[in-house]
Amino acid sequence: MLLTMFLLGLLYVGFAGVLFAAGAGAAVMAVVIAVFALAQLFLSDKLALRSMGAKEVSPEEAPGLHAMIERLCIQADLPKPKIAVADTDVPNAFAIGRSQKAATVCATTGIMNTLSPAELEGVMAHELSHVKNRDVLIMTVASFFASVASMIMQFAFFFGGGDDEDGGLPFIVVLLASAMVYVISFFLMMALSRYREFTADRGAALTTGRPSALASALVTISGAMQLVPETDLREAERMNAFFIVPATVKGSIKTLFSTHPPMEQRIARLEQLEAQLQTA
Amino acid sequence: MGFLDALLGGQKKLKTAAPDRLFAMTTAYVTMATELEMISTGSAGIVFQPLATADFEQILRDTEELLAGTAQETGTALESSDDEHGYRWIILRDPDFEDLVVAMNTVSTELAAGGYGDRLLAAVFPFDKGAANDSASMPNPSRGRRVYFIYNYKRGAFYPFVPAGGQQKRDSEAEMRVKAQLSKEGIPFEPELSRWFPLWEIPL
Numbered sequence: 460m461l462l463t464m465f466l467l468g469l470l471y472v473g474f475a476g477v478l479f480a481a482g483a484g485a486a487v488m489a490v491v492i493a494v495f496a497l498a499q500l501f502l503s504d505k506l507a508l509r510s511m512g513a514k515e516v517s518p519e520e521a522p523g524l525h526a527m528i529e530r531l532c533i534q535a536d537l538p539k540p541k542i543a544v545a546d547t548d549v550p551n552a553f554a555i556g557r558s559q560k561a562a563t564v565c566a567t568t569g570i571m572n573t574l575s576p577a578e579l580e581g582v583m584a585h586e587l588s589h590v591k592n593r594d595v596l597i598m599t600v601a602s603f604f605a606s607v608a609s610m611i612m613q614f615a616f617f618f619g620g621g622d623d624e625d626g627g628l629p630f631i632v633v634l635l636a637s638a639m640v641y642v643i644s645f646f647l648m649m650a651l652s653r654y655r656e657f658t659a660d661r662g663a664a665l666t667t668g669r670p671s672a673l674a675s676a677l678v679t680i681s682g683a684m685q686l687v688p689e690t691d692l693r694e695a696e697r698m699n700a701f702f703i704v705p706a707t708v709k710g711s712i713k714t715l716f717s718t719h720p721p722m723e724q725r726i727a728r729l730e731q732l733e734a735q736l737q738t739a
Numbered sequence: 740m741g742f743l744d745a746l747l748g749g750q751k752k753l754k755t756a757a758p759d760r761l762f763a764m765t766t767a768y769v770t771m772a773t774e775l776e777m778i779s780t781g782s783a784g785i786v787f788q789p790l791a792t793a794d795f796e797q798i799l800r801d802t803e804e805l806l807a808g809t810a811q812e813t814g815t816a817l818e819s820s821d822d823e824h825g826y827r828w829i830i831l832r833d834p835d836f837e838d839l840v841v842a843m844n845t846v847s848t849e850l851a852a853g854g855y856g857d858r859l860l861a862a863v864f865p866f867d868k869g870a871a872n873d874s875a876s877m878p879n880p881s882r883g884r885r886v887y888f889i890y891n892y893k894r895g896a897f898y899p900f901v902p903a904g905g906q907q908k909r910d911s912e913a914e915m916r917v918k919a920q921l922s923k924e925g926i927p928f929e930p931e932l933s934r935w936f937p938l939w940e941i942p943l
Contacts, residue, residue, distance in 0.1 A: 518907035519907050525907065526937075530824060530936070576825065580825070665752070669790075736790070
């Protein structure tokens with residue numbers, strides 16, 4: 460997922476660079492960027508659901524899940540989102556949608572079978588917090604700004620170099636420089652994503668009043684992650700950014716590249732919240 | 740929640756309860772009985788998240804004692820139960836509707852005073868619609884139905900909920916009709932239909 464996202468963004472920036480080199484004006488560029496951003500905002504939720512094999516479920520099909528989410532919505536003061544279920548053993552859940560009203564919350568059959576009701580409630584509250592905090596929109600806007608930043612970079616090089624043809628920098632330098640800008644903004648985006656995961660954990664604890672249930676869910680999920688079949692893991696790889704816990708837990712190094720904070724840190728913060736609750 | 744809150748990572752607290760509007764029911768129920776044949780079942784419930792903290796249980800016990808004290812005058816009976824979703828219900832029974840609302844208000848006020856007002860989910864008033872004889876030539880589809888009036892504490896608003904029998908089925912038509920019929924009664928109805936959350940298996 461991470462690599463895909465990264466390459467996709469890079470392609471995006473490269474494409475814009477080529478377009479610009481081909482002589483497209485600033486106005487054309489702006490339109491192209493805006494179309495990309497809008498397409499991302501309006502289509503990504505449907506694509507994400509389809510790639511997970513998730514289907515929207517009616518209250519008759521999943522009465523327990525609907526009732527649980529309805530009560531959490533009252534508590535979190537949210538309109539009811541669409542609810543989807545993905546038929547996979549990978550225990551996970553995610554929320555998508557550009558606004559609170561167009562949100563979809565999805566759980567896998569794996570997570571519904573693995574977790575206790577209180578744990579599942581914590582996880583769904585976490586996903587609803589993402590909806591409440593408009594995290595999908597914010598991450599889309601952030602990635603948009605990352606692209607715009609490298610775009611400005613390209614303009615600066617082309618125009619900053621002066622008018623004479625010989626004084627302009629070679630195209631490859633411009634491309635490399637905008638790629639650099641993109642890489643830096645990419646890491647900033649990852650940091651933003653990790654911060655928003657913590658926020659969603661806190662939101663979930665607030666909504667359910669049971670921080671320890673979410674902590675216990677995180678432990679259960681990360682334990683179960685290592686047991687699920689390899690094929691399912693690969694299948695799930697693409698979806699990591701939306702997941703409550705990334706599907707490939709390798710345990711080390713990747714903190715800087717990660718969309719999610721380390722499990723231990725999340726649990727430690729939830730423990731703090733529980734302590735606050737008990738002593739308040 | 741404002742834009743800045745969203746940007747900085749969401750709210751620090753849940754919305755707390757808006758209990759005062761509960762009393763809108765005390766004027767509306769008369770019209771409901773006389774004009775719409777909607778009769779209170781003589782019971783009402785309040786549903787909330789029970790927290791596993793020491794003082795929360797203490798506040799609940801104090802509240803129950805307080806209600807038991809006033810019950811000697813009003814005759815309000817009280818019981819509590821946990822449902823399968825992990826929420827607690829306090830069920831109040833009293834043939835006098837106004838006493839019911841007052842008792843409900845006592846529960847929410849006590850929880851709010853203890854700092855747990857944000858745990859309140861909803862207050863529920865069940866009514867039986869048109870249980871009386873039906874000699875009209877036109878069959879009325881909403882006869883003999885249970886109508887719940889649900890008060891969402893976070894929103895400070897009411898909405899009707901009519902289960903249609905069968906799993907997770909509701910009669911949205913009947914719900915909207917009830918709202919229209921009571922539009923002049925000054926009940927603060929929830930304007931957004933997407934927030935007319937059902938509550939299944941209400942123990943009332």
